[in-house]
Amino acid sequence: MATMRDVAEHAGVSIATVSFVVNGTKHVTDGTRERVETAMRDLGFRRNPVGAALAKGRTSIIALLFPTLERTLSHTAVEFFTSAARRARERGYDLILWPIGSDVEHIDVLARGGLVDGVILMEVKLADPRVSALATNNVPFAMIGRTADPSGLPYVDIDMATSAREAYEHLAALGHRNIAYIYSEGVKYDHGADARARSAYREVAAAHGDPATLIPCLEHPTAGRELGARFAADHPDATAVILLNEHAAPGFLTGLAHAGVRVPEDLSVLSLGSSDYMAAMTDPPMSYMRTPGPELGRLGADAILQRLTEPEDPPLQELLPCEYVPGATMAAPRA
Template identity: 35%
Template sequence: MVTLADVARHAGVSPSTVSYVLSGKRSISEATRRRVQHAVEELGYHPNAGARALAGRRSHIIALVVPLRTDVYVPIMMEIAVSVTMAARQHGYDVLLITNDEGPDGVRRVAASGLADGVILMDVELDDERIPVLREQGIHASMIGLPADSTGLSCVDHDFAAAGAQCADHLADLGHRDVAFIGYAPAVYHRHAGYAERTLTGFRERALERGLRFLHRPCEGTYESTAGTLARILADRPDTTGFVVQNENAIGPLLQLLPTSGRTVPEDASVVALCPEQLAEQYAPGLTAVTGPAQELGRVAVDQVMRRIAAAERGTDPEDELVLLAPVLTPRQSSGPLLTPVPPARRR
């Protein structure tokens, strides 16, 4: 199927110029207009998106690309998806769900078919393969996540670097000097998921500033994998007294396993998690947690897409937007001042 990008390459212009020629919503030189029209006729370019642009109509649909992975925390993803749906309805839009297993081809299919006026991507990787397609096709889009290069994009995300730094500061302020960061499964880091890598970077940089000795250990999140991760941490650093957990599935197992290693929470070991507020409140002792507003992510992403659509209709270039939502650390009973210089297991 011939795409708008094919026409642009054939005519030697940008995809946005082709879009402006088809819509007639921006003044284009006669020579450029003739080149584009010749390319359209020669390639047989007749997608639905082009027909809608010529008619000046919208589909009033936003495509939301949701992750289908075993290593993502599904409740948060669903909360964001619901938020996107509710925010879209306030603009008179419906939401079309697309799974991320389609990758760049799924985004390209939506653009070519004209099914949606805009796209929202979730689970954004640092070098996300879908982003070049968005730029190539000139799709109105927002990222719920922050890629390595956000040029020409609208993005919204939690400030994961700041969240990681808050965890390091909290443990350092309580007197802990040996700490461990229990992260997501290795596959999450291998695919360079932005939320995982930015949190770890923020934690690592602040830990170094505060003079903390730290370990990072990926973890699958099952009881067995968490037990193995904790055993390796204590074998490598027996004096570890502070634990930061980003993998939500590992929180419960860790709180169960620490007492069996001779460490009472929070007297001998402090635990800080990066997780939703409702999850933190489920545990006993109450879980010290860094949280962020998941629903706000969906609302901001929809607003960003709508502004880009409106700018195109006015014939103006959309403004790039980067919104980072500030994290909040809420101290509870799972963290406290370091009362003993060495864990009980070492003293014995």
Template identity: 35%
Template structure:
């Protein structure tokens, strides 16, 4: 026989109190005496009562939901974004929170809708641009929020991200230390730079600055990824910088095509040309030639974003985004040396 759903009225009868008293115990809106509270809590345990989420939200003015804004774009590497989303969802559950996933490209309108509806107690934004149109509205919601990414002006926002500027610098330092002086960067799709996505711009900023300090020439070419686009990009690089001896790749979908095309051209990795990537560990390890790489700490970024937003949501925590000073949590990059990078080849005679 199917078990009947336990109601708040059932708990009230079991505890010998009114339904409103049970509601007050659940919401904490009124002070209830210790013995009465204990009777209600014992009745809840005995009956296995689980408050309806909607009723709980009405009673407490809380939904126990975090909205995760994760625009799914064709020019972004979705597996990394989903890994971050999984970390957000798992960490949120450990705090008794559920996650509302918003994958559309609505931008400010989605922030406005969530803020006005009370659907979520807090918000986490991904795919942050340097001049992100969502941020002014996010500040107006007054809800606890965190960004996975760093805008150009982070004042008043709580952010977590890999330190992409340091990541770019680290890749150049590694190759320069091996004697490479002409490096080509195979970047993200052109649209990623056109909308000034933070992680891509900051990588190039740090990379170019360090290259200048080390006397390394850098040629940066965006790439859509895939064999056709990579073939055209590689041909262009070889025409423009025929002395290129190393590649830095920040485009997961370009990794396998690049290694394949170099092999077809008879260019051995790393004897003839070195390759360093900014990519997930799994992509680097499973490549045809295990890649020297800086890993994307997706799980840590998602976990930290939830921890930061929950700290703001706790009583006594920072009120929404009101603080003027930014809280920017940058994760230090680690470069793991594998089989794809080696000393620069000796220049050809003449």
């Protein structure tokens, strides 16, 4: 196996110069770097990423913490991850998905190991113990989502309150006055996005003088199908539904169809916080409020990279609402 000494002799440079190229610890002219890298390829020399990280004092790795032990990874969530990874790569960093729970024990292990330079949190709760654990361990972090009081913290988030109100207004403009709201059962109320959307739904329904009907549903197509099958019997006065449960959405429309409920003639359905991928899975194609996943993924990467490269700057804080995308599941209420 070739060594740094072998590469140095082959390239006609010092061992220190080879070390600078391998570890990126000091500037080397383009010509010298090319000679060293050519020698490395000729000799089959392999970089040691651990050694390089030790030499630089950083790993150039960012961890995206997603609690897959508690939440199923949806296509919309994947959009966050892939766009954040792409932006990190543009800035010379690698992004890894760290699928753990929300307990702080994993945070302590992550911090002590020095495996990553920074962390992006997803599925943030209003009172999230991971935030204080990261701060206590001096691990730079940013959030996709936000706590109840994110003052002074870097975050990017969906403006779920605005998005829920706009979803309601789209249905109200068609004449609907009994609009039910289906949310993800099993998601604790302190989950930031869910809590803000539910609260906004109650407020806008009250402002219109309409009833507020909140219906839980597990995050699974089978649960959606079962709910759809009994929906008309359980909620005969509802003429429209706002659905914040991407995993249950296709099953819900299937259950409605099997029960003889026509969409949108008998019931209008608007998916809140979803993607074109999910909308295309339903028949008819779903009307939905598009989650700005790609945009927030990029901004989330920018937020943590700012913490790493410009820690004295004010933290990046950004809210983006969902965007209404018309489909074929909304119409005026039945007579």
